[in-house]
Amino acid sequence: MIFKVKEGAKLSCTLGSCQTCLQVPVSHGAVLQGKNEATIADNKAGVNIMPFGTCARVSPPVPCTPVLMMKWLMGNSTNKIRGEMALLNCSILPCLNGGIIKVEKSGQKED
Structure with a gap:
């Protein structure tokens, strides 16, 4: 099932x-189950996306420093919040270090 994503969703x-x-420190005006709903623009390293431990792009692994230059892909085009598509649990976010960030658990009760 596809769900909208809210603050606190598990990312990998x-x-x-x-x-x-996922961190959504500023509300976009939409709330899901008491937490801020996320949009595809919640893609800022150090604000919305925190480091993922170590990065395996080189050997030995080095501390993760996400390098994010685009918005999340595959947002909900029929559900916009302040002009941005709602983030979905099937959305992905490419990192310039070579990794793909995805939602593991959207934070919905059904997860």
Whole structure:
């Protein structure tokens, strides 16, 4: 099933050693189950996306520093919040270090 994503959703990176949680510190005017709903513009390293432990792009692994230059892909085009597409649990976010960030758990009760 496809769900909209809210703050606190579990994220993983294909090159990262651990998961992190999506941060949505500023409300876009939409709330899901008491938490801020995310949009495809919630893509800022150090604000929305925290490091994923170590990055396996080189050997030995080095500390993860996400390099994010685009918005999340595959947002909900029929559900916009302040002009931005809502983030979905099937959305992905490419990192310039070579990893792909994805939503592991959207934070919905059904997860």
